[in-house]
Amino acid sequence: MEIVAVLLVIAVIFVARSIKVVPQQNAWVVERLGKYHATLTPGLNLLVPFIDRVAYKHSLKEIPLDVPSQVCITKDNTQLTVDGILYFQVMDAMRASYGSSNYIVAITQLAQTTLRSVIGRMELDRTFEERDLINGSVVAALDEAALNWGVKVLRYEIKDLTPPDAILHAMQAQITAEREKRALIAASEGRRQEQINIATGEREASIARSEGEKQAEINKAQGEAAAITAVAGATADAIRQIAAAIGSPGGADAVQLKVAERAIDAYGALARANNTMIVPGNMTEVSGLIATAMALIRRAPAEAVAGGRP
Numbered sequence: 128m129e130i131v132a133v134l135l136v137i138a139v140i141f142v143a144r145s146i147k148v149v150p151q152q153n154a155w156v157v158e159r160l161g162k163y164h165a166t167l168t169p170g171l172n173l174l175v176p177f178i179d180r181v182a183y184k185h186s187l188k189e190i191p192l193d194v195p196s197q198v199c200i201t202k203d204n205t206q207l208t209v210d211g212i213l214y215f216q217v218m219d220a221m222r223a224s225y226g227s228s229n230y231i232v233a234i235t236q237l238a239q240t241t242l243r244s245v246i247g248r249m250e251l252d253r254t255f256e257e258r259d260l261i262n263g264s265v266v267a268a269l270d271e272a273a274l275n276w277g278v279k280v281l282r283y284e285i286k287d288l289t290p291p292d293a294i295l296h297a298m299q300a301q302i303t304a305e306r307e308k309r310a311l312i313a314a315s316e317g318r319r320q321e322q323i324n325i326a327t328g329e330r331e332a333s334i335a336r337s338e339g340e341k342q343a344e345i346n347k348a349q350g351e352a353a354a355i356t357a358v359a360g361a362t363a364d365a366i367r368q369i370a371a372a373i374g375s376p377g378g379a380d381a382v383q384l385k386v387a388e389r390a391i392d393a394y395g396a397l398a399r400a401n402n403t404m405i406v407p408g409n410m411t412e413v414s415g416l417i418a419t420a421m422a423l424i425r426r427a428p429a430e431a432v433a434g435g436r437p
Contacts, residue, residue, distance in 0.1 A: 144176040154220035156183040166220045183224040185217045189281060192231065194238045196287075199246040201254060207246060208289040211265075213238050214281040215273065222277025230276040234269060238283065241268040251290065258285055 148171055149155050155167040159179050167181070174180075196210030215234060217223045227233045245264045246254055254261070262283045269280040290298070 141176050145174055147172045147174055147181065152187045154185045154187055154217070155181045156185070156220050156224045158182040163221060163225065183220065185220045185223055187217055187220075189214055189216045192235065194235055194242075194283075197239050197243065199243045201246055201249055201251045203250045205251045205294060206291055207251070207254060208287075209242060209246065209285060210287055211238070211242070211262075211283055211285045213269070213283050215269075216279050216281060217277060218279045219277030222275065224277075226276040230273070230278055233276060234273060234278065234280070237269055237272055238265060241265050251294070254288060258288075261285060 147155065147167060149167045149169045151169045153169060155172075157164045157167060157174060157179050159175070164179060192213040192215060194211045194213050196208055199207045199209050201207060213234065223230055242261070242265055245261050249257065249261075262285060265283040266280050269283070273280050
């Protein structure tokens with residue numbers, strides 16, 4: 128029974144060392160008699176007991192690696208404390224096992240030295256603006272070197288850039304001054320726009336007043352023209368009526384009578400308005416006017432009687 132038990136234990140040990148189950152997204156490196164033999168893939172794998180052994184186990188998942196913070200000096204001799212995080216993935220388990228004694232430490236150190244080199248070529252202001260450029264430069268340098276370690280560097284991200292306190296105070300003062308400058312510019316722009324609006328309003332009001340005055344003058348001129356036209360039309364009608372009256376029988380005599388009356392009235396008005404005696408230069412004209420007027424007066428009744436006869 129003891130022999131059977133010993134054999135059973137040996138069999139269990141033999142089976143345990145012969146059968147290996149590799150989890151998903153893992154790769155195990157097998158050495159045979161101390162030399163690389165194979166890389167086990169996920170699933171069931173068989174080994175030769177006591178001859179083959181699993182030397183290295185690697186995860187093929189994406190691995191985040193925290194890169195310790197370090198002090199970097201920029202091109203304008205300013206110190207920056209920089210820390211970041213690196214993402215990588217094991218692509219070749221054999222190279223990851225034998226390419227470096229510790230590929231994680233190697234990647235970390237290379238990331239730090241590359242970061243110092245990249246930041247050293249930039250000025251302080253650019254380091255805050257060109258994070259994508261810094262990250263890309265670090266990834267490019269690491270990926271080229273990590274090929275020998277069977278590792279693929281996927282990306283690098285800067286977590287924090289911390290300048291000294293004096294630089295922070297200076298940057299804050301610069302930001303404050305810039306904001307005050309923007310506020311002054313905005314205020315001046317507002318005043319300028321206000322003056323422009325006022326000037327535009329005054330100009331439009333002046334134009335409106337001038338247009339109103341112009342229209343008023345036009346209306347006044349049109350009214351005066353219409354009045355003159357109406358007066359001229361009335362005068363023309365009156366003249367035509369007078370001409371028609373003169374052309375009718377007795378019209379000429381009536382005109383002479385009217386002229387005589389007007390002349391006598393005019394002389395009488397001059398005599399009343401002045402203390403000076405006004406004597407016509409040709410008295411025969413006055414007597415002639417009077418005689419003409421009396422003759423017309425006497426003739427009017429006679430003509431009326433004659434016109435009544437059968």
